[in-house]
Amino acid sequence: MVKIMTQLMTEDGIRCDGRRLDELRNISIKVGVLKNADGSAYIEFGKNKILAGVFGPRDVHPKHMANPDSGILRCRYHMSPFSVTERKNPAPSRREIEISKVIKEALQPAVILKDYPRTVIDVFIEVLQADGGSRCAALDAAAVALADAGIPMRDLVSACAAGKVADRIVLDVNNEEDQEGQADMPVALMPNMGKITLLQLDGMLKPEEFKTCMQTALVGCKRVYEVQRKALMEKYFQNGEQ
């Protein structure tokens, strides 16, 4: 165990990829990259490369899924066969089905579905390259794509993970830290409303550690929000001043 710890972090808190404890990976978001989708976004979150496309509101097929009182949200998270080192079977795996579900549930409180009864909003997320924390990155891209599609939303959704690596709480866990570390906790936040829409925890944390981890993740979410905001502003207002 000691050997792994020294690999993952130096004595003075520098992580395996050279980041500090509370440092995010580089994030860049491009809005409106797909012509045929109603809204789209491409995110590079460290080595993660993820595309998100939004279609709708549109007719629901199969028809029996339609809700006469409100719209429905469908979400598909998919990893390309070439997104990981060993070829991934393109059929949806157990993990992908789970992530699709949690992303849908993380976006649902933000989207105002009541305005579009009998319709569906489809969110397609394609992971082109995965490097730990892809569900958070996918969620960030999906939220921006929804805003790009003009779907009414109460707030954007920003997500970021925090975790415990070599007995210390770190922000934005990468692939190595996720594999070898002690805990990984993805959190999604609606930043203006201050509401959490996703909270998962893989690993074990003491109550105090959980609190610090949560605070760290929330700080990360707010930084991600700034990047999302900047990306949208760039697309629609060319960063012009009001």
Add this chain to the structure above:
Amino acid sequence: MMDVKRRYVIPGDVIATGPLRPEQNVYQDGDRMISTCVGISEIFENSVKVIPLTGGYMPKTNDLVIGKVIGTSPLSWEFDINSCFVGFLPAQDVFGRDYSPTKDELKQRLDIGDLVATRIANFDRSRDPLLTVQDRDLGKIESGELVTISPSKVPRLIGKRGSMIQTIEMATKAIITIGQNGWIVISCEDSEGLLKAVEAVKMIDALAHTPNLTERVKSMLGVSDGENNDTIND
């Protein structure tokens, strides 16, 4: 006293707090007015609204829309109106009250693929929008060029009290029918005028959020600044 404050907003931005009335694209959370889309917020004396810069068309009663016939049933036509809902035009609206499915053939009047200028007679979200052609200037469109723009940019194309559209129509001598759903039919006897009008409409679609758009369109159309200035600066 119309002091309008404008700001660029994205979903979740708090536009204002206080006792205001939330209008188009604004969501009320306690006393906070929150934008629900990417757009330009406007604060009036007692209300707030956001002009969207993206998004599809949501039908509204009394909107003039241009629809394309996509199907017929014994009693009605179905229209694609560039929205998530399909528009319905009852056969009686065209044939009159003594319409009988056995006697009259719907496809003789409007066939699949035809473009029709219609008005939304009724829409309440629980049912599909009901269309009508019982009005002046409504009915089948026989000729013209169809241009599709983003529905959120239609107000910009029309301009304040129709100033923008008047500018284009005067400069090109084209007749432009604007559907609120973002479908626009331009007809012009002069082919050069037609091309210019199409170009102007596409330009407005691309540059809708930029200031001084009227000036840019004018210079593109080659209209001198002195002309009909009064209609633009009001």
